[in-house]
Amino acid sequence: MESGEPADCEETIERLYHYLDGELTDQRRAEIKRHLDECGPCLGAYDFEFELRQVIAVRCRDRVPETLVARVRAALAAEERRPTEGGA
Numbered sequence: 560m561e562s563g564e565p566a567d568c569e570e571t572i573e574r575l576y577h578y579l580d581g582e583l584t585d586q587r588r589a590e591i592k593r594h595l596d597e598c599g600p601c602l603g604a605y606d607f608e609f610e611l612r613q614v615i616a617v618r619c620r621d622r623v624p625e626t627l628v629a630r631v632r633a634a635l636a637a638e639e640r641r642p643t644e645g646g647a
């Protein structure tokens with residue numbers, strides 16, 4: 560799994576944090592990105608983590624209450640359950 564193969568779901572989810580942290584090589588990022596472009600569930604997971612990070616970043620600055628984080632989590636979870644297709 561180290562020779563430029565396309566990332567699979569498991570690997571993508573596993574590396575989401577590193578991807579978001581910018582800790583991957585350009586090649587690895589491109590592979591994850593490509594998988595996210597083609598895989599709805601993984602993109603949903605990515606969006607969730609991304610949004611969550613925004614919330615946490617804001618929270619660290621401005622002390623956003625825990626209830627808001629919970630609300631965003633719930634909203635994102637509801638979004639994920641909605642049977643949308645295609646996107647954007």
Ligand SMILES: [Zn+2]
Binds near residue numbers: 594601602
């Ligand atoms: Zn996937």
